[in-house]
Amino acid sequence: MTIIHVAVLGYGTVGQGVVESIHSHQKELQRLLGAEIVVDAILVKDPLKVRDIPPGIVWTTNFDDILELGHIDVVLEAIVGCEPAFSYLKKAIQHGCHVVTANKVMFAHHGNELQQLADENEVHVGYEASVAGGIPIIRSLSELLRVNQVHRLEGILNGTSNYILTEMRENGHSFEEVLADAQKKGYAEADPTADVEGDDAFYKLMILSDLLYGEQPNWTEVQREGISKVDREQMELAEEFGYRFRHVASIEPSSRGLQGKVMPIVVPNQHPFYHVDGVDNAVNVEASLVGSLMFQGPGAGRLPTASAMVEDLVQVLRPSLQRKGSKTIQLDEVEGGATKLLKQWLLFVPQNPSLPTPFITSGKLIKHKSGQKWKAILFLGDDKTIYEWKTRLPMVRLYEIRGAKEWKELNSDQPKVPCLNSLAF
Template sequence: MGGSHQEFIRRKGSDTMSSLNIALLGFGTVGKGVYHSIDSHQKRLQEIFQKEVKIVAILVKNLQKHNIPRKDIILTDNFEEILSIQDLDIVVDAIVGTEPGFTYLQKSLKRGCSVVTANKEMFSKHGKELLNLAGQNNVSIGYEATVAGGIPIIQTIRQLLQVNRIEKVEGILNGTSNFILTSMRKNKGTFEQNLIQAQKNGYAEADPTNDIEGFDAYYKGVILSELVYGEKPETTQADCRGISEITSEMIEEADRLDLKFKHIVTISKSDQQINCTVELALVTTEHPFYQVEGVQNAVSINTDLVGNVTLNGPGAGMFPTASAILEDIIQLDRKVAVSPCTRIVEPDYNTKTKWVLFYQGKSINLPSDTSLFHSPTSKIVIVETDDVSGIKELNPSINFFRLKGDYILSKEKVIV
């Protein structure tokens, strides 16, 4: 691209001061969404910025697979060409994987460019480092798109934490797993059958491991942990509990009791230890996630003043993610603070946890003081205990799931 690129750079020197210039790293689903959204919303963006918003360059891995959307856009597979553009304002990261994204964003920040990223795995590992680097170079980072697609959870937490104190954060942060659990309940069939359907619909990758085993949700939980607590959790992704163990029989049994399976991330702090758990749990009709279905994501925040705030919406996809990136670009221009907030309410450590136990055979062995009730129509027992592992030792074949939300006994449920 040599000569034509240098000519382009010289030409840009005289006409870029009246525009906001953006380089786009990656031109897959998210990258195309950003490009088309900027194009379709140009009038609104010009009203906000009082100048044109322009994609001036796109970085791709394979030049042969892409066509330049406009002749005045640099299409390159060399990141150094991106850095050499005069009057470059913002670098938008729409690639996946820890590298080369981390290196690219480091160089962008040192170059004096603000950045916006949708790369959850990279940001969960290097977010604090990048935020510190941004501060050192007097630029900013937007990362709304790393957590829940089009749901503005990052900005919401920042605004809430100006006065409110956070008590708990829970999230359904992976649309693939939520789709499979919803489909198993509504359309029946096995886990494997519904996973195949998710892949056919484009909701699951050919290798769905990151989604169904909870790793994708864990990366997002780490990002929220650093935002809320200023630190990463002490737990690791090895503590994730996926959804592949679920059976259609469990789904049906739970449905009889008005319970739904959800794959939930919980961010918590106890005894000065920060935890991020990803687990398959059961929610009651009173829980804010009960109606979150299909590929939707949701985040529930409990605070001391406003109470519970729940946001739900599309967690992925071309335009929801592009929406989060564009909103971040606007917030960067307004110089919204990016420092972590730490106004946290310490939880009640004496609160016991309710668990739903699925058992085989004619009975289940329980300590005398743990049973709450069981249903005469199914092999389910709900217990309240702070030591479910002890029950597991007495009953090696049981499956147990945390119960979230208030649960009121009905006539059909018999107290043990």
């Protein structure tokens, strides 16, 4: 039987899962590929660390040792950071190897360059594991993009932040308590900044933007906010309105170009993310023909991520399965670019004796509820107005209610609706 030789870069949680999955699913791989998959080499960082590497596999700290073997067909990369991962994969492609990566930071920065280099060298790049863990979102979107245009994508792309928000809501613990628990369980790193402040979700969103639209928005213009300022009382007040907090990344074309956001929002029970709890990820896509599609599944962990990498291994070895997305939408043709929309927002103002209660100068549809620390106010406003208030009043917390009804301010067929005009303190 033909043998396909692979090397694995990194032998942490994901790398070990990849090797384990190749061994445990060898029969399925042989049935699909008509060949035996053999892991020949593993790249490690620390030569002194004790590892349980299966017998017969060469391990090394020098990537050139792996290339010098001369017969590696596929390199699977599961290390962290842009470098040396990017340099390793460039070398692998130039040596005629297919590559598969789980590295979202590196691929967000260099994915297009790697894919162009792979085309020049007639090999393939798999990157399913870089976004949404075990959810096959890259393959699904690639299939979808053969005809459909995606008007909007939004996703819960980080399992750690979703787990924290879920535990805070269900068990009444503080952000700090749940974060410590997540670290003990291995859901959060010792330095959790990338997860809880939105960096991890941001890089995944940029990868999806490239796939959907063939480009990324200007990184400095993408609104990025984490969950560390969400507290238990805010959650309780939101639930009294019927809403739940979610940390959501979204991308959509507009007349001003691609608009990206990574931020906490609140969702009503009719929103597809309302019931997505724990470490699950979810992606909701609005497309031109198929309408709204929802994908949900485990977003992280050894076997879900390893599953995505092994599925990519099959994909790169069977080029007939490849589907290319990266379809550019003509941004000047996007509908609604000149229409001002009023969105529903949930605003939290500190209950502080030195800060009189804010009031809305117009509108009768405003609701409010009070807690010990915060007063919660439900209101309507457009993006520009809201972010002006957010800049001027940093003590106030503002959250978009995603999935709630929007009103077109300039549509005379609609009754006049309240808009946030002024806050007085």
